[in-house]
Amino acid sequence: MKYAFVRDHAAQYPIRRLCRTVGASPSGYYAWLNRAESRRSKANRTLLAQIETVHFDSRQTYGPIRIHRELHSQGSTAGLNRIARLKREAGLRTRQALVWQQAGRGRTFEHIVEHRLLRRFYADRPNERWVADITFIPTAQGWLYLSVIMDLYSRLIVGWAMDKKPSQELATLALEMSLGRRAKPIGLLLHTDQGVQYRTARYQALLAQNNIQPSMSRKGNCHDNAAMESFFHTLKTEHVRHHKYRTFDEARQSLFDYIEVFYNRQRRHSYLAYMTPFEYERLHAVS
Known part of the structure; x- marks a missing residue:
């Protein structure tokens, strides 16, 4: 070579x-x-x-x-x-956002839990297993950070939040949105990585208040959260890569349109026998 x-x-x-x-x-x-x-x-x-x-x-x-x-x-x-x-x-280096490098410094193991999802990227009923993750979207004004929660039953995005920085509140806002949509789930398992946003006292308290069992990927193992990796891959290849966002607001509106209008309501998903997440839930009478 x-x-x-x-x-x-x-x-x-x-x-x-x-x-x-x-x-x-x-x-x-x-x-x-x-x-x-x-x-x-x-x-x-x-x-x-x-x-x-x-x-x-x-x-x-x-x-x-x-x-x-x-x-x-x-x-x-x-x-x-x-x-x-x-x-x-070939010397092709992957560009990493600086925030992830900083997050590893002074890392503690507080609130890190075991991998309970065990790569079971399916569910027999709604609100049985959720997965969550955070990614970053490039704009001319800098990175826009996107936190997302998906219900593995229908692949529906039940909650999301965006911010100009990967604040500790970002994951909590997405969880609050999800709980607002799905009321108070019973017997829910929520899987994330070991990011600091998922280990804050506020986030952990919200899990406990709603009797949500946490699960976390093993360190450095992205396959443990493959369903969310797949969603972000789809988002970026189908949508983000075709846009050059000049402002944060432009990116926010574009991502909202993709998630709420196209992905949840219009995009046919092979996992759901080519139904949309909304169609799948409506067919199975999810309220």
């Missing part, structure tokens, strides 16, 4: 400088260049071009998992490990 990097950038930079950068010799590069390219090498070069397209289309925010899912949706059969390796070797 070192030589492939030199070849792919030879039009922009001198060969000797590129070879020094990757720790290769010019003679070795030319010898490699004159050999017939293998079928695997050609396939990797084609796949890397696809990875680079997704990487930059996502504004460099997608890691290997989301790139893998995006390419899979386009018909690629490449495995996750192969994509991760090619991405790493």
Whole structure:
């Protein structure tokens, strides 16, 4: 892959400088260049071009998992490990929001609970299992943070909140909205990651007041909350990536329209036999 990097950038930079950068010799590069390219090498070069397209289309925010899912949706059969390796070797770095780096400093284990959801991304009735997460949306004024709660029974987004910063109240506001819509659920399990927003005293008190059993993903394991990861992937690939938000207000209105008008009421979901979340709940007489 070192030589492939030199070849792919030879039009922009001198060969000797590129070879020094990757720790290769010019003679070795030319010898490699004159050999017939293998079928695997050609396939990797084609796949890397696809990875680079997704990487930059996502504004460099997608890691290997989301790139893998995006390419899979386009018909690629490449495995996750192969994509991760090619991405790493090509030096494609995922852009992280500064807030997540800061959140790890001085981390405590207060209010962290066990993983009770156990990847059961389904429910036999409404208000049995909810999942929640927070993501960030790019605007010209900075990141807009979006907190969302989904009912796994119908995939309906039952609550959400937005703010210019990842405040500790953000997750609580989304939970308050969900409880306002769903009254007081009985026997509800709510799954999140271990983010500080889910470990505040106010959030924990709200869970206790409503007899909601908390569950948290294991550290660094995004698959434990795959249903929410899937929703954010859908939101960003179907909607956000096609907009360039100039202001926070423009982004808020656009996200509201996608969640409440399109996703909940119009978008047909394969998991629901191609019904919308509202149709599914209405068919099953959810009040």
